[in-house]
Amino acid sequence: MIDFGDQVRKALKIQGVSLRGAARELHYDVAYLSRVMSGKQAPSAELIQAVNELLGLSLTVEEASPHDDEMDAWELVRRVQASDVGAATLSRLERTFDDLAMAYPxxxxxxxxxKVRRHSGYVGKLLDAKKTLAEHRRLLTVGGWLCLLGATLHIDLKQEGAAMARLQSAAALAHEAAVSEIEAWCFETDAWRVLTDGDYVRALELSRVAQAAAPPGSSALIQATAQEGRAHARLGNRQETYSAIGRVQAFSAAVGTPESPEHHYRYDPAKSLSYTATTLAWLGDVAAEPYAREVIKRLCPSDNAAFWPRRVASANIDLALVLVTEDRLDEACVSAQRAILSGKVVPSNHWRALEIVTAVEARQLPEASDLREVYEGLKPLEQ
Incomplete structure (x- = not known):
């Protein structure tokens, strides 16, 4: 067996590429790559393929990682099935996706x-195996969901190219499997991506396409309607914003509470509180305040930010934004700092925190410099 780390280090040196630069191109964490290069962690098959493509190599390190015990167990079960894929393997993949989607908040x-990369790679391997038509469709479906979740994470990390590639893969798999809900989620997720980039008109268009594609009463329909409201709010369309808020509240009341409310792709009526807080805050409506405070009260039983879901950080930003509107600037600074220092503001939401910083600086408050300093601590995450 060749020394993977040694071969990659030599190629990087010859091509003048730094480890940090390679990590950025490959969309892997530099600390993870460092562990692999030093032999402390075995490379995954997906990483080997990505490195080969980036550096023009043909490394053939054994694909099975000593850390992938879970995958080894699945492979053993798969081999004893009548099918090369097997119902047990598919069920485990589907449960694993649900676990990952519930971990997302x-x-x-x-x-x-x-984790999403590893399981997506396993799905890719199974697509070449013998299977029934029903198994093939289930495999395409779980692969589509995994690609969709991967795209969402890339958007959170402001990795635009990778996000678009995964969204396209998710849409293709959903089309092949004829799963309209995944297709609708792809449009909804893309709407959020362009909204965070400031293209509110395009976000409005994509949210409407998502609604048209979504099955009636589905979580995708509700979330796409929510994105429409957010886009209208950013555009200052008050009547349309309130209309979208009303539809979201009516839809969410009709679906009831799901068995796994923390699941990212199962709409929980409690999420409408967060959605309403953000949408009204963007519209400049002071009615956002009680919604934001209710989200914080429900989801933040303690001041320990380690236990916060990201919605608590967003609610604090919403609260700060509406407090600025009311000229309650001291309180706004406190809420903004709580959000930023929580460590729960992902790169795709840094612009929201910056809105508060800029508003406070415009009023030349003494606290502005402290808030700016706290915000600057977020910037390395964007690189």
Whole structure:
């Protein structure tokens, strides 16, 4: 067996590429690459393929990682099935996706993305195996969901190219499997991506396409309607914003509370509180305040930010924004600092925190310099 780390180090040196630069191009965490290069962690098959493509190599390190015990167990079960894929393997993949989607609200995006990559790679291997038509469709479906979650994480990390590639893969798999809900989520997720980039008109268009594609009463329909409201709010369309808020509240009341409300792709009526707080805050409506405070009260039983879901950080930003509107600037600074220092503001939401900083600086408050300093601590995450 060749020394993977040694071969890659030599290629990087010859091509004048730094380890940090390689990590950025490959969309892997530099600390993870460093562990692999030093032999402390075995490379995954997906990483080997990515490195080969980046550096023009043809490394053939054994694909099975000593850390992938879970995958080894699945492979053993798969081999004893009548099919090369098997119902047990598919069920485990589907349960694993649900676990990853439920971990999303609190998980570190980089950590969760590594898990999504590993399981997506396994799905890719199984697509070449013998299977029934029903098994093939289930495999395409779970692959589509994994690609969609991966795209969402790339958006959170402001990795635009990778996000678009995964969204396209998710849409293609969903089309092949004829799963309209995944297709609708792809449009909804892309709407959020362009909204965070400031293209509110395009976000409005994509949210409407998502609604048209979504099955009636589905979570995708509700979330796409929410994105429409957010886009209208950013555009200052008050009547349309209130209309979208009303539809979201009516839809969410009709679906009831799901068995796994923390699941990112199962709409929980409690999420409408967060959605309403953000949408009204963007519209400049002071009615956002009680919604934001209710989110914080429900989801933040303590001041320990380690246990916060990301919605608590967003609610603090919403609260700060509406407090600025009311000229309650001292309180706004406190809420903004709580959000930023929580470590729960992902790169795709840094612009929201910056809005508060800029508003406070415009009023030349003494606290402005402290708030700016706290915000600057977020910037390395964007590199």
């Amino acid at each position: 609190k998980a570190d995006p980089d950590d969760l993305l590594r």
